[in-house]
Amino acid sequence: DGGITQSPKYLFRKEGQNVTLSCEQNLNHDAMYWYRQDPGQGLRLIYYSQIVNDFQKGDIAEGYSVSREKKESFPLTVTSAQKNPTAFYLCASSIDLWRNYEQYFGPGTRLTVT
């Protein structure tokens, strides 16, 4: 079955620690994305990647970092510089960036930082 997996579903960290959220897809999609969702708000774009070894900042990239060493994988690191890291994080992929294809989403990771 093709799809996007995110692990873990729930993650707890102490303030000041970096944490990495995993995202893997076996859809053979070129483009991948990271969003965060906060209560009462829509999804906001953190980073996106068009192809391997390339990624671009989204609207709220501060305090986050990503890598795209493999087509299937797009991990997101939430650093201690991110002021409000507690949120629901969603990874998505699409066939490519430049045509109007829908994005497919993973199940999400809820990160709680105390």
Added chain:
Amino acid sequence: DQQVKQNSPSLSVQEGRISILNCDYTNSMFDYFLWYKKYPAEGPTFLISISSIKDKNEDGRFTVFLNKSAKHLSLHIVPSQPGDSAVYFCAADQGGKLIFGQGTELSVKP
């Protein structure tokens, strides 16, 4: 500045009736729009999309209408079913990146 707005945070509808979810946008350059459905603690799932060259797209019980002059789109669900209860997001495609509205929580009561 919010480029895609869903001004109704919630909507309650009786089973079997029509649900109408609304979405407004500010950027006239947007040419492709999508609706997603999201259950709590899950990722959004794609529902239906519409290109700006059309004013209507239908898929089963779901129809999306686009009024370009008003910069407004709406999602109609008819007949509504309890399983339709979820948060619905509209999104506009901006060069491959999606700009999402805040979402509308639909509750369909039996």
